[in-house]
Amino acid sequence: MDRKRSACTTVLVGKDASIDGSTMAARNDDTGKPLNPVRLVSYPAYHDQPNQVKAYLNHFIGERPADGYRYQGVPNVDLKNEGTYDESGFNEKNVGMSATESVYANERALAADPLNTESGINEDAIVATTLPFINSARQGVQYLGQLVARYGSAESNGVIFIDKDEIWYMEIVTGHCWVAERIPDDSFAVTGNRIAIQEVNFDDRDNFMWSNHIRDFVEQHHLNPDLHGWNFRRIFGTADVFDQHYNTCRQWYGHKVLSPDVKLDPLDFDLPFIMRASHKITLEEVQRVLSSHYQGTPYDPLGRLGTEEQKHFFRPISLNRTQNSHVLQVRPDLPDTASAILWLCVGIPSFTPYVPFFNNAADIDESYRQTPMKMNMDLKSAYWMYRGLSMLVESHHAEFSKPDLDYLKDARQLFHSWVDKTASQVAEMDADKVNAFLSQAEHQLVAEMAKRTKKLMADLTMQGLELSKLTFQMDENL
Numbered sequence: 134m135d136r137k138r139s140a141c142t143t144v145l146v147g148k149d150a151s152i153d154g155s156t157m158a159a160r161n162d163d164t165g166k167p168l169n170p171v172r173l174v175s176y177p178a179y180h181d182q183p184n185q186v187k188a189y190l191n192h193f194i195g196e197r198p199a200d201g202y203r204y205q206g207v208p209n210v211d212l213k214n215e216g217t218y219d220e221s222g223f224n225e226k227n228v229g230m231s232a233t234e235s236v237y238a239n240e241r242a243l244a245a246d247p248l249n250t251e252s253g254i255n256e257d258a259i260v261a262t263t264l265p266f267i268n269s270a271r272q273g274v275q276y277l278g279q280l281v282a283r284y285g286s287a288e289s290n291g292v293i294f295i296d297k298d299e300i301w302y303m304e305i306v307t308g309h310c311w312v313a314e315r316i317p318d319d320s321f322a323v324t325g326n327r328i329a330i331q332e333v334n335f336d337d338r339d340n341f342m343w344s345n346h347i348r349d350f351v352e353q354h355h356l357n358p359d360l361h362g363w364n365f366r367r368i369f370g371t372a373d374v375f376d377q378h379y380n381t382c383r384q385w386y387g388h389k390v391l392s393p394d395v396k397l398d399p400l401d402f403d404l405p406f407i408m409r410a411s412h413k414i415t416l417e418e419v420q421r422v423l424s425s426h427y428q429g430t431p432y433d434p435l436g437r438l439g440t441e442e443q444k445h446f447f448r449p450i451s452l453n454r455t456q457n458s459h460v461l462q463v464r465p466d467l468p469d470t471a472s473a474i475l476w477l478c479v480g481i482p483s484f485t486p487y488v489p490f491f492n493n494a495a496d497i498d499e500s501y502r503q504t505p506m507k508m509n510m511d512l513k514s515a516y517w518m519y520r521g522l523s524m525l526v527e528s529h530h531a532e533f534s535k536p537d538l539d540y541l542k543d544a545r546q547l548f549h550s551w552v553d554k555t556a557s558q559v560a561e562m563d564a565d566k567v568n569a570f571l572s573q574a575e576h577q578l579v580a581e582m583a584k585r586t587k588k589l590m591a592d593l594t595m596q597g598l599e600l601s602k603l604t605f606q607m608d609e610n611l
Contacts, residue, residue, distance in 0.1 A: 140165075141234045142325040142383050142450050143293065144391075144419050145300050148465070149318040150410035158295040159419045159460040160231045161482065162207075162220050167453045170210040170516050171220075173477060173490065173501040176265070178203040178225065188258040189216035191287055192251055195258060195280070201265030202226060203495060205475060207457045210504050216257035221459045222264065223492040227296060227473040229461035230264045230273060232256060234291030236328045238306040242369045245354040246307035249285030253308065256290060270294035270301045274313040274342050281305055282345065291329065297463040297472065303342075304330055306369040310347050314407075315340040321414060322407045323387030323422070325450070327380040328370035329406040333363050372402040382432070382447035387422045399432075399447065416460060416476070417545060423458050424482035425450045435530050451483040453523070458482040470567045471556035477501075480519025484526040484537055486544040488515075488582060489552055496572035498579040515579070518586055525593045529600055533593050540589050544582065551578055 146157040162171075183199040189212060205222025209215040221231040233256045254262065262280060267273040273294035285308045292303045303313035306328060314330050316322050317340075322329070333341055335348065351357050356368050377400045384406075385399035392411050397404055426449040431439025434449060451458075460476040473492035478485055479501075490497075500515040508517040526533045555574045559567050 140326055140379075142387070142423060143231075143234045143291065143302075143323065143329075144387055144422050145293065145302060145316045145322040146410075146414050146419060147300060147316050147318040147320050148298065150321050150414055152413035152415045153464060153466060155416075155462050155464040155466075156295050156297060156300050157414075157416065157419055157460055157462050158229060158231055158293045158300055159423055160221065160234065160293065160458075161423050161450065161452075161455045162218075162457040162459075163452050163455045165454065168520070169215060169454075169456050170504045170506055171207050171456050171479060172210055172504040172516065173479075173497050174206050174208060175495040175497055176204050176206060176261075177495075178265075186258045186261045188255055189213070190255055190257045191253070193254055193258055193284065193287065194252075195254065195262040195284065197262060198266055204260075204264045205490075205492065206260060207459070207477065210506055217261065218257055219260035219264075220457055221461065222260070222475055223461065223473045224264050224267070225492070226268050227463060227469070227492060228264070228267050228269060228273065229293075229295040229463070229473065229475075230260055230267075231293040231295075231459065231461060232259045232263075232290065233288070234293075234324065235326055236289045236291050236304060236306065237326070237371050238289045238328070238369045239371050241354070242307050242310070242356055245356070246309055246350065248287055248289065248308050250287050253285035253287035254280055255287035259290070259292065267294070270296040270299045271315075271342075274301050274303050277303065277305075278311060278313075278342065278344060281309060281311060285309055286311075289328075291324065293461075295461050295463060297465055301342075302329065304328055304365070309344060310350060310369070311344045312347070312365050313342040316407060317409070320407050320409050321391050323384050323391070324406055325380050325383035325387075327376055327384070328366045330365040331367075331406055333365050335363070366406075376402065378446065379448045382427075383450050386425060386427055386430075386450060390422050390425070391418060416462065419460055420476070420478075420482070420487050423450060423460075424478075426483055435527075451481060453481055453527075455482055458487070460487060467552075467556040468560045470562075470564065471559050471571065474552065478519070479516045481523035481527070484523045484541075485519040486541055486548075486582065488579070489548050490575060491555070491571045493567055494571035494575045495568050496575075498576050500579055500583065512583075512587060512590075515583070518583065518590075522586055522590055525590055525597070529593075529597055532596065532600060536589065536593065540585065544585065547581070548578075 204224040206219030305311040431443040458478040476487040
């Protein structure tokens, strides 16, 4: 797959299913190549300035309202050749969006309603045309649905919207057909590059939304293969050997981590999208899913349990071409001005940390904001620093995994303490002072992580020199 069709994995957790009452929406953005540099930005709010968004990847031009909220994005550095792809972030109303999870409709559905590849809305521009203008997750679905009706869709995509109360997963499958489902508060959901939504209840508008006339469309074109029911995945989706080795396996492992007592088959085409949580899910468990390469199973390419064939049987969740892994979290136990947090990993998630960024810290540290196209050995760029650490750890995984795991555990402890302490300090602070305070705190955290990471890289480099195979001993004097 090339960069124009991101190959991603998604994990969603309802507020009653999480350990702290937060909503969590997480996704890996996997590109078509190992190196496609990204950066973190905060786009300013604007007023009385009607404008347009022009896609780099096709001829889409989207009209934007005259007033838009400040919002985060994690765009590509090489805009000219790769497109923007803002991917993930919150707006100033603490509404988050992650886009997109590439999905694939079957040929019968696409023949009846082809994608508008020439001028339809696509992943390159979908965040910029939606996130600055919504006040809730539910409104995000409605707003994007109107854009699809107006412009058509250039791709089949899954899109996530999150606020403090709700998570909605929207699947745009053909040029104009889509369905969105609200994740139940007591449940979690996992998917990866396959149409996920299953049974749709058209009598339940509190938990489902859909494009106009979709039922008439399905009936008119004879798309429903079932004698009873209306299963969105079976009507619009695919079920082939590619799905089994590339897609269903990731969904299986996500359920294995988050609901370990339920036994599922990684080759099952009918794996559930949504499952009721059997325990309170932590932030670390969500990150564990996104950073996994099937640890503890025969399918781990870095493990020792399986045969060589088994190790390469399934596509891992964490890849060298994962450019941006994130968890969007809204915590109800923190002040509103510090409740929305973007946990961002720009290295390979298996080996590098998810650093927290408060939504209201609009002054992004330069190490994240400015990413060069190529690596400089000064390691001032967070992207290239964490890429460098990833390469070091994987190069001697058996020897380096333990110090890397210790480093990650210490980092997570630091992050928890830092988030709670920083958020408590803004609880009684005037609104006009919060941005500057959170931004300064972010700069200090980023600097501390750079210090820790460079120390680990130096230690591993020295240890690696001791592991060189270019050695020979006969006599201590030789």
